[in-house]
Amino acid sequence: MMVLMLAMGIVERPANAQGDLDVNAKAAILVEASTGKILYEKNSENAQGIASMTKMMTEYLLLEAVAEGKVKWDQKYTVPTKVSNMSHNDGLSNVPLREEGTYVLKDLYEAMAIESANAATMAIAEIVAGSEANFVKKMNAKAKELGLKNYKFVNSSGLNNRDLAPYVDQVVGGPEEENVMSAKDTATLAYRMLKDFPEVLETSSIPKKVFAEGTEDEVPMENWNYMLPSLIREYEGMDGLKTGTTDFAGACFTGTAERDGMRYITVVMNVEVAPGENSYDARFSETRKMMDYAFNNYSIEEMLPADYQVKGQKTLPVDKGKEKEVQIKTDAPLSMVIKNGEEDQYKPKFVLNKKKLNDDSELTAPVKKGEKVGYVTLESKDKKDLGYLTDKGTNASKASVVAVDGVEKANWFVLSMRAVGGFFGDIWNSVTSTVKGWF
Structure with a gap:
């Protein structure tokens, strides 16, 4: 039949x-x-x-x-x-x-x-x-x-x-x-x-x-x-x-x-x-x-607005800066060619520029306002996305992530005090761990 x-x-x-x-x-x-x-x-x-x-x-x-x-x-x-x-x-x-x-x-x-x-x-x-x-x-x-x-x-x-x-x-x-x-x-x-x-x-x-x-x-x-x-x-x-x-x-x-x-x-x-x-x-x-x-x-749809902040990654730590972290956001909206009704099939993916980071995954001061630190793209949840003809097309589906504010480099005195504080903090943490081990 x-x-x-x-x-x-x-x-x-x-x-x-x-x-x-x-x-x-x-x-x-x-x-x-x-x-x-x-x-x-x-x-x-x-x-x-x-x-x-x-x-x-x-x-x-x-x-x-x-x-x-x-x-x-x-x-x-x-x-x-x-x-x-x-x-x-x-x-x-x-x-x-x-x-x-x-x-x-x-x-x-x-x-x-x-x-x-x-x-x-x-x-x-x-x-x-x-x-x-x-x-x-x-x-x-x-x-x-x-x-x-x-x-x-x-x-x-x-x-x-x-x-x-x-x-x-x-x-x-x-x-x-x-x-x-x-x-x-x-x-x-x-x-x-x-x-x-x-x-x-x-x-x-x-x-x-x-x-x-x-x-x-x-x-x-x-x-x-x-x-x-x-x-x-x-x-x-x-x-x-x-x-x-x-x-x-x-x-x-x-x-x-x-x-x-x-x-x-x-x-x-x-x-x-x-x-x-x-x-x-x-x-x-x-x-x-x-x-x-x-x-x-x-159709081409705006998937992420300008000034978008990735959940759980709204800041980056800064080494040797007056501030210890800096907020980050996208500098432009992110649009993408999307099949009707499949807008929820993509999730944001944040990719850091590793050349900007030290061995501890921190930015190093000074950091300029608007400095590009990575990008956000959209990743298919079902992994069935067919991609693009060229890398230039791939780049079109990315939005740059930049520092919201500038972070100046801290002076030698502040850096010295942080080093001393870090030294005694490490000793205190060691003693605390040892005492806890007795009980």
């Missing part, structure tokens, strides 16, 4: 270990964008094919080069034969580029970000690094710098090397290799992109545009992110970032959406495609499921 009821859909199947969300993909992750707080993950640390989600790294390096003045948006690029030939391969995503034709960098960037144009991406790699091979070195170096853990880049576009080989002088890696990253690394790259170069959304949010408009090479482009407003799978607040599809990677998508001041990042990799469903609908359906879950269930 139970089997029959399950088959008919009458009885709900058990939810996964993370509650009421289950994503039909080989790997997935859901993150709050301001802090990098992980709200859901599935196989998030296993390296998977990323296909054209690769282009987020190419975008990052390009935007960084522009910011540093190494390249300019209006600089021109003359198309060599191989890049032109690539751009006319109808089996790959592209905008046509004339051999020896000249295009400005901004147009090539928009072609990459909107149309996922592979030849335009190769052109950008050459502009930034001189060659595809040199650009790949930069990609891997930047991944390491950003703290990514499970990745390997072999080209700038996300193609399989067999498709790229006819159009480059040197293939990096094996003849059948593709770029790989974990879902967590992909989300971390998106998180850093939004932090470091938020202007990326100005382009990734464009649903339709004409490439090289006003020239003989103009061609209409439509964004592969069908969840953008006005496109066929539109989703409120969606404004980025990048889709990807190859036979090896399957259907992938890194999305981001914002509503009422809350922004989330989602990654789905190698989405399961049901019979009769196409891969585009599948990746957007799973993304919609994750976004709906986030917007309906999470």
